[in-house]
Amino acid sequence: MAKSKQGTKKIINTSENKPSFFAFLKTRQSQTILGTFLILFAIFLCIAFISFFFNWQEDQSTISKLTDKTVRSKNLLGKIGANLSHFFIYKSFGIAAFIIAFQVFLTGALILLKKKLNKIIISWNWNLLATLWLSISLGFLHKKNALLSGIIGFEVNEFSQTFIGKTGLVILLAFLCITYIVLRYKVTFDAYFEKIQRKREERKAKEFEKSKEKITEKNEETSKSIDLTTSEKKEKSEFELSVENLKPTISKHSEVEKPKAEYPLKVEEHIEPTLKTEIGKNEEVVAIDIEKIEEEKSVTENLSDKILKDFGEFDPTLELSNFKFPTFNLLKQYNESISIDPEELEANKNRIVETLSNYKIGISEIKATVGPTITLYEIVPEAGIRISKIKNLEDDIALSLSALGIRIIAPIPGKGTIGIEVPNKKSTIVSMHSAISSKKFQESRMELPIALGKTISNETFVVDLAKMPHLLMAGATGQGKSVGLNAVLTSLLYKKHPAEVKFILVDPKKVELTLFNKIERHYLAKLPDTEEAIITDTSKVVTTLNSLCIEMDNRYDLLKSAMVRNIKEYNAKFKQRKLNPNDGHQFLPYIVLVIDEFADLIMTAGKEVETPIARLAQLARAIGIHLIVATQRPSVNVITGIIKANFPSRIAFRVTSKIDSRTILDAPGADQLIGRGDLLYSGGNDITRIQCAFVDTPEVEKITDFIGSQKAYTEAYQLPEYIDDESGTSIDIDIEDRDKLFKEAAEIIVTAQQGSASLLQRKLKLGYNRAGRLIDQLEAAGIVGGFEGSKARQVLVPDLIALEQLLENEKNI
Numbered sequence: 116m117a118k119s120k121q122g123t124k125k126i127i128n129t130s131e132n133k134p135s136f137f138a139f140l141k142t143r144q145s146q147t148i149l150g151t152f153l154i155l156f157a158i159f160l161c162i163a164f165i166s167f168f169f170n171w172q173e174d175q176s177t178i179s180k181l182t183d184k185t186v187r188s189k190n191l192l193g194k195i196g197a198n199l200s201h202f203f204i205y206k207s208f209g210i211a212a213f214i215i216a217f218q219v220f221l222t223g224a225l226i227l228l229k230k231k232l233n234k235i236i237i238s239w240n241w242n243l244l245a246t247l248w249l250s251i252s253l254g255f256l257h258k259k260n261a262l263l264s265g266i267i268g269f270e271v272n273e274f275s276q277t278f279i280g281k282t283g284l285v286i287l288l289a290f291l292c293i294t295y296i297v298l299r300y301k302v303t304f305d306a307y308f309e310k311i312q313r314k315r316e317e318r319k320a321k322e323f324e325k326s327k328e329k330i331t332e333k334n335e336e337t338s339k340s341i342d343l344t345t346s347e348k349k350e351k352s353e354f355e356l357s358v359e360n361l362k363p364t365i366s367k368h369s370e371v372e373k374p375k376a377e378y379p380l381k382v383e384e385h386i387e388p389t390l391k392t393e394i395g396k397n398e399e400v401v402a403i404d405i406e407k408i409e410e411e412k413s414v415t416e417n418l419s420d421k422i423l424k425d426f427g428e429f430d431p432t433l434e435l436s437n438f439k440f441p442t443f444n445l446l447k448q449y450n451e452s453i454s455i456d457p458e459e460l461e462a463n464k465n466r467i468v469e470t471l472s473n474y475k476i477g478i479s480e481i482k483a484t485v486g487p488t489i490t491l492y493e494i495v496p497e498a499g500i501r502i503s504k505i506k507n508l509e510d511d512i513a514l515s516l517s518a519l520g521i522r523i524i525a526p527i528p529g530k531g532t533i534g535i536e537v538p539n540k541k542s543t544i545v546s547m548h549s550a551i552s553s554k555k556f557q558e559s560r561m562e563l564p565i566a567l568g569k570t571i572s573n574e575t576f577v578v579d580l581a582k583m584p585h586l587l588m589a590g591a592t593g594q595g596k597s598v599g600l601n602a603v604l605t606s607l608l609y610k611k612h613p614a615e616v617k618f619i620l621v622d623p624k625k626v627e628l629t630l631f632n633k634i635e636r637h638y639l640a641k642l643p644d645t646e647e648a649i650i651t652d653t654s655k656v657v658t659t660l661n662s663l664c665i666e667m668d669n670r671y672d673l674l675k676s677a678m679v680r681n682i683k684e685y686n687a688k689f690k691q692r693k694l695n696p697n698d699g700h701q702f703l704p705y706i707v708l709v710i711d712e713f714a715d716l717i718m719t720a721g722k723e724v725e726t727p728i729a730r731l732a733q734l735a736r737a738i739g740i741h742l743i744v745a746t747q748r749p750s751v752n753v754i755t756g757i758i759k760a761n762f763p764s765r766i767a768f769r770v771t772s773k774i775d776s777r778t779i780l781d782a783p784g785a786d787q788l789i790g791r792g793d794l795l796y797s798g799g800n801d802i803t804r805i806q807c808a809f810v811d812t813p814e815v816e817k818i819t820d821f822i823g824s825q826k827a828y829t830e831a832y833q834l835p836e837y838i839d840d841e842s843g844t845s846i847d848i849d850i851e852d853r854d855k856l857f858k859e860a861a862e863i864i865v866t867a868q869q870g871s872a873s874l875l876q877r878k879l880k881l882g883y884n885r886a887g888r889l890i891d892q893l894e895a896a897g898i899v900g901g902f903e904g905s906k907a908r909q910v911l912v913p914d915l916i917a918l919e920q921l922l923e924n925e926k927n928i
């Protein structure tokens with residue numbers, strides 16, 4: 116399974132590394148090269164063709180001797196030119212071969228102009244048809260000149276004439292010519308008639324203009340001599356032009372054909388008053404110019420689709436594309452065949468039946484399911500037996516079976532039977548190997564799949580951490596908690612690429628998780644300017660949690676601007692290249708925060724830890740931050756109400772008391788477990804008993820070595836910087852304690868005359884904390900002024916000479 120998985124991975128990688136030839140053709144460089152080549156090749160063909168017409172007779176003998184060095188061709192482009200021309204002109208289309216050369220030129224130009232492929236194909240179709248037609252026509256007209264028609268034109272001619280005769284061929288060629296023009300140039304007879312009509316109208320308009328001028332002249336004369344009314348004027352008008360004839364004409368022809376006839380009417384009504392004043396109360400019409408409105412071009416493809424088409428989906432794993440997932444052979448294999456001892460089964464069954472019959476509980480049926488560590492006896496009690504009666508006898512049955520770890524489930528949810536779980540005398544180890552290599556885990560499509568172990572029916576139990584969304588783990592010392600945590604982490608390491616998930620590991624015990632240091636630059640996240648990625652110090656935990664809260668807020672901002680609801684949708688959108696990295700968008704890995712020994716943290720840091728944890732637990736699920744909190748002591752002051760409410764998924768290893776079991780699971784049962792990885796998982800409603808997969812320290816070491824030896828990112832995933840409000844400035848900083856970069860920082864600040872930490876961060880490439888400390892030291896030295904809120908601090912030293920003096924004076928004090 117592992118091999119096949121890695122195999123697939125490899126195939127994907129190689130195909131990604133070697134883009135296809137077609138993808139190459141899509142790049143602008145290749146298009147430029149191809150376009151230029153075609154244009155030059157077209158010119159080459161043209162020259163060769165022209166030269167061929169002058170030299171074809173002399174070159175006849177050289178055609179078949181292409182490789183013969185002694186034979187020379189007269190064609191300007193040598194033997195290749197002569198051969199190509201011979202092929203295209205003589206053997207194919209005759210003079211029409213120039214259309215082919217033109218088409219090659221056109222193809223090159225269209226490629227350079229980034230035109231679509233289908234446009235190029237269409238132009239090829241039309242021009243090939245034209246070539247064929249011309250070749251046949253010339254073959255018809257000049258039968259004897261083979262150079263004009265080429266062999267194709269000649270032969271098709273001969274062939275057609277035998278069928279439809281000469282006249283038939285003329286008609287056919289004429290029909291083909293008309294069809295070609297109509298289809299290609301969309302020319303119809305309507306258009307022709309309309310053109311004639313338009314010309315006629317233009318002529319009329321010109322005549323009208325002339326008559327209009329005459330009217331004006333006449334009117335001027337008339338208004339001087341006689342004072343007539345408008346109607347009279349109309350009646351007495353001696354002009355022959357009737358109103359109907361004075362149709363205005365659209366002087367500039369537009370594509371809008373039909374409405375043209377209607378324009379004059381509208382214009383007439385509208386413009387009448389103006390005309391009257393202008394031309395002396397004569398009814399008049401005006402020709403108007405209609406500006407052609409260009410239709411806005413709509414884009415069918417948006418930018419993100421185009422980028423997606425050109426570059427494909429964004430691949431977050433590209434930077435570490437050669438990353439190999441750990442192989443199965445790094446995990447130990449155990450003998451996992453469950454041996455059923457029939458005698459043990461029979462004895463247990465008898466004891467259960469006997470005990471129950473002592474309490475007058477009759478059994479109608481009993482069935483056993485043997486799991487890796489326990490056997491489940493399913494009992495169907497006789498009719499009329501109350502379930503609570505059996506439940507109350509739990510301790511008595513346990514006593515009579517004289518075994519630890521008896522758990523009674525009455526009734527088994529969804530089955531209507533009563534379950535009695537009895538530990539096997541000989542338990543079987545569930546190896547991490549079997550859990551990881553199980554089909555269920557390998558084929559899971561979960562976001563963060565975890566192979567926790569095996570259920571009582573020997574099925575691998577796989578859960579999705581992303582759905583949990585946070586996990587609380589409790590168990591007394593030595594019951595398998597650390598192994599459980601390692602199983603969780605191992606599962607994720609086997610399934611998730613370093614680009615997809617990052618861990619923040621908090622290990623106050625300092626020894627449990629140290630092995631993961633080796634995969635720091637692959638899988639771990641840490642605060643800037645910190646040495647160790649694995650956090651062992653309580654104060655750092657507080658900073659990290661707060662920093663994680665900032666990361667959470669930042670991620671929410673990103674989600675908001677991307678208009679998505681969760682990290683899955685966000686990453687999908689990012690992969691589809693719908694989010695612009697220039698706007699701060701990036702592929703977001705899941706972050707899994709693992710805290711071991713939570714009780715210890717709460718004891719030392721209390722509210723400081725609880726508040727950010729509660730905040731993260733409440734809000735972080737949508738943005739891919741998931742918490743796993745493990746504790747030895749699941750008491751109420753450690754697992755407070757607010758934490759519990761936000762951790763619906765719980766794992767309980769064996770705990771020491773029923774109260775602890777209730778705290779962690781809200782149900783008894785965890786105190787009845789047998790230890791060594793025997794656990795109860797509660798995913799909200801029902802509780803499942805699972806034997807945790809066993810992963811040993813040497814196995815974890817092998818896995819981390821395997822990953823650690825591979826190419827990594829340049830640094831661990833950087834969490835945002837968190838500035839503690841209380842780490843305020845204490846300005847009496849000793850000269851001796853100054854930062855190494857103090858002088859350099861002072862020079863930068865004085866030169867720029869701007870006292871800001873971010874300037875130092877940028878120039879000296881520092882983290883915010885160190886830059887902030889430097890500013891404090893500069894303040895203490897009197898180089899910059901006090902804190903002024905959002906404004907940059909005032910610089911108190913005017914130039915570098917003054918600074919030099921100040922520092923010199925300091926030394927002398």
Ligand SMILES: Nc1ncnc2c1ncn2[C@@H]1O[C@H](COP(=O)(O)OP(=O)(O)OP(=O)(O)O)[C@@H](O)[C@H]1O
Pocket residue numbers: 544545590591592593594595596597598599747791792793806807808809810
């Ligand atoms: N799933 C398992 N299968 C078999 N044995 C196990 C399993 N889990 C734990 N054990 C056994 O129990 C021992 C203790 O386990 P582990 O170190 O995980 O306990 P723990 O709960 O982390 O203890 P502590 O809290 O003191 O660190 C292991 O060394 C191993 O022998």
